[in-house]
Amino acid sequence: MLHEFASQRALLEEHLVRRSREDARVPCVAGAGAVSELAPGALAQLKTELVQAVRDELALRSDEAAFDAETRAPAPEPSAQSLVALQEGHQLIDHAVRALRWTNEDRQTLRRAMVQMTHDQQVEVLRRLSTSLSGKEVDLQTQGAPF
Numbered sequence: 001m002l003h004e005f006a007s008q009r010a011l012l013e014e015h016l017v018r019r020s021r022e023d024a025r026v027p028c029v030a031g032a033g034a035v036s037e038l039a040p041g042a043l044a045q046l047k048t049e050l051v052q053a054v055r056d057e058l059a060l061r062s063d064e065a066a067f068d069a070e071t072r073a074p075a076p077e078p079s080a081q082s083l084v085a086l087q088e089g090h091q092l093i094d095h096a097v098r099a100l101r102w103t104n105e106d107r108q109t110l111r112r113a114m115v116q117m118t119h120d121q122q123v124e125v126l127r128r129l130s131t132s133l134s135g136k137e138v139d140l141q142t143q144g145a146p147f
Contacts, residue, residue, distance in 0.1 A: 005058050085116035089125040101139045
């Protein structure tokens with residue numbers, strides 16, 4: 001997200017530089033239908049204020065993100081049940097690679113094991129299974145989704 005803000009900032013600054021090269025006298029709505037023109041110095045001041053406001057907002061968001069990262073509690077340690085389920089998932093994939101196939105029974109066994117896993121463990125097992133399937137290490141023999 002910070003990278004996106006930085007890229008938006010760069011685009012805004014580039015745009016402001018281009019606009020400053022154009023005619024400095026810009027019509028401006030000053031009130032209820034009245035139109036006036038800004039002097040070149042006033043336009044430059046507005047540009048400076050706008051750039052500063054964007055920089056301030058980016059700095060504020062950066063500080064907030066850093067504070068959130070510092071105050072976020074570390075992830076809890078996985079439970080013994082989740083570690084056993086993770087091991088079962090890896091063993092199931094190992095067996096499928098040796099057998100060169102992934103079956104409906106394998107899918108059901110993996111689904112039961114995944115209930116006990118943490119989110120990160122589920123991602124790890126599914127990534128490994130997906131890699132095995134896409135790498136043609138395992139032939140998919142299921143009806144429907146592989147997991």
